[in-house]
Amino acid sequence: MAKAAGDAIGAAWDRIRGVKLHALADLFAADDARVAKLSGRIDWGEDLTAGGILFDWTKTHLDDELLGGFEELASAVDFSAARAKLLSGAKINATEGRAAEHTAPRGTGAEASVEEAQALLARMKMLVDAIHDGALGEVKHLIHIGIGGSALGPDLAVDALTRDLAKVDVHVVSNIDGVALEQAFALCDPQTTMLAVASKTFTTIETMTNAASALKWLGDNGVDDPSGRVVALTASPEKAVEWGVDETRVLPFMESVGGRYSLWSSIGFPVALGAGWDEFEAMLAGAQMVDQHFASTEGRANLPLRAAFADQYYTRVRGCQTRAVFAYDERLALFPSYLQQLEMESNGKRVTAAGEPVDGPTAPVTWGGVGTDAQHAVFQLLHQGTHLIPVDFIASIAPGDMLDPAHHRILLTNCFAQGAALMAGGNMASDGKDPARAFPGNRPSATMLCDDLDAATLGALIAFHEHRTFANAVLMGINPFDQFGVELGKKMANDIERGDAEFDASTRALLGAAGLA
Structure with missing residues (x-):
């Protein structure tokens, strides 16, 4: 049985890796329905002050062929069964022998x-x-x-x-x-x-x-x-x-x-x-709306799972080592830091849930910042650097301030323009020939556009990323609910406090220089 499952997983990855790479512009040109296919909403009712979030993955390299391959992978790893275990209170955290009941x-x-x-x-x-x-x-x-x-x-x-x-x-x-x-x-x-x-x-x-x-x-x-x-x-x-x-x-x-x-x-x-x-309470309710979507929606229509398909493609097929998150809303300034722990502590693993070495990269390094500040700091590398870095943009249609509407209009136009520019590329020289002013384009991004950034929306955003993290873990066959990697350094720090451990020459010298030994 294990061999059959392993063969099915391998066949799915072969199918995914065999899909021809197309430029983002060509994917749009080839499919008039692309925006409808790769955008989706999660909405909530009047009791939460009607609203929702639009999840737009159109500017990624996902297409029907890749989505079919990833759906085959999800079937091979029995994603539906893993999701059911998570939501039923089964002991899905096998290394620590406990359930993961944050929902x-x-x-x-x-x-x-x-x-x-x-x-x-x-x-x-x-x-x-x-x-x-x-x-x-x-x-x-x-x-x-x-x-x-x-x-x-x-x-x-x-x-x-x-x-x-x-x-x-x-x-x-x-x-x-x-x-x-x-x-x-x-x-x-x-x-x-x-x-x-x-x-x-x-x-x-x-x-x-x-x-x-x-x-x-x-x-x-x-x-x-x-x-x-x-x-x-x-x-x-x-x-x-x-x-x-x-x-x-x-x-x-x-x-x-x-x-x-x-x-x-x-x-x-x-x-x-x-x-x-x-x-x-509204934050809890917004999160529950995402829980319901995640629990009841199958395949590519499941938005956290679709996000995980893109994550897996860029990390395992395209070799991307990082993923950037930029919130075009000052109220979400701490969101990239929150995601760093959620994603890297959960999926920064080197063995599978069965204790075997993983067969490829796991979590990318999550990093990011706030727009428009980041445009004047790190976007140079995103547009013209040698690294391919998938980008997530998060924004709210409703402003969080009472100032001149020009503030929010400029904020949103910059957010949408950055995604468009990453995809389109171009050359800003008057003759179009200056390599220093050239932008290669074809760089992927996704956008999460909130109707408003209220408590329900915040809860939904966090729950979406929790389920996205879990979906990634299932597709890789790892356990996202333990974190033994944080323990070794803490143990050694305690050893220093007790004075009962030997360290390398460099560490001994540093302890001495700081007056700790």
Whole structure:
């Protein structure tokens, strides 16, 4: 059976690699229906304030032949079965022996898990409402302390959703560098500040060190009961209580919710506190709209799977080592950083789920920035450099500001023009012959155009990329839900702290130069 599956996978890849490479302009010329075929929308109803997202993959090299080959690959790896395992709460994370139930807080998954997740969210809502109602005294500031998935998602969502008005001023601190924590202290009044400590295990050294320093800051500045100002967000509630958090202020989440997928759980507490419960709930609902599409749509019509087809083509067939993401919206300034962890920690693997060496490249390096800033920094390389780099553009039709509409019009025209220019190329010399002014074109991009950037849209965007990441993993046969690659360096850092390890000559010299040995 395994040999038959392997043969089918190999045959699908042979078919994909055998498709003739066509220029993007030729693909448009050959198919009048190309825009309709390679664009699709996910919409939501009036209860979310009607809106949606247009996903345009027309300026990629996907065509009917490639899509057919990738659908054959999806069938060979039994994508439908893997998706069903994910959404049913099966132990799809085989190396750690657990499920991956980040969709459960959004209402998608095994019935018992959905009930448990939503009960935990109801507990969180009670605390959020109590704080907003003043039951815990005046609370103007929240310092949210976490790292990795416990910080990147909350930071993104708070930044995106609270720029107009925040119910509570939220500062997310992740770095162990004390400068980051001191910067938050400088912006907060300790008498009206609460702390959220976010750690799945409640043992993460950076988080717990920062939390201890934040408690000391509260005490040093006249707060009588610093521990009473702490909310713990964790899958290990007993450790939080042992650390000193009142059990009524421990907000647990399920062990089967992984760190970088945990925004939807109590890790989203700072989002609910800062933006309001209605906004947090809308974010969950927008994500659920994508869950429903992902669960019920087959083949190339499944938009996260179609995005994964393009990712696999550029990484494994065209040899692209990076993928760039540019948000033409200041509110999504942190989105590329969020995607870096989601995609590279999930799919930056060198063995399959069965423990065998992978047979090709896995995750590309994800990077990016904000338009139009990036146009004056890195787009030179995208247009004229020697690297082929697929680009994703993200924009919103509705502006996020109240200024002259010229601002948003210029923003959008630049976004769309960059995609067009990457594809078309040309020569800007008057005689059309100057090689320094030549643009080769035929460079791929995709565009995600949102009707508006509200909470539902943000949730949908994040969920789309979660499912895209999972789809890529299934097509490559790897497990996207473990992250052992982050552990070795942390272990060696702990070894240095304990002074019980030998290192290479260079590391010993650096430790000596820094006064650490």
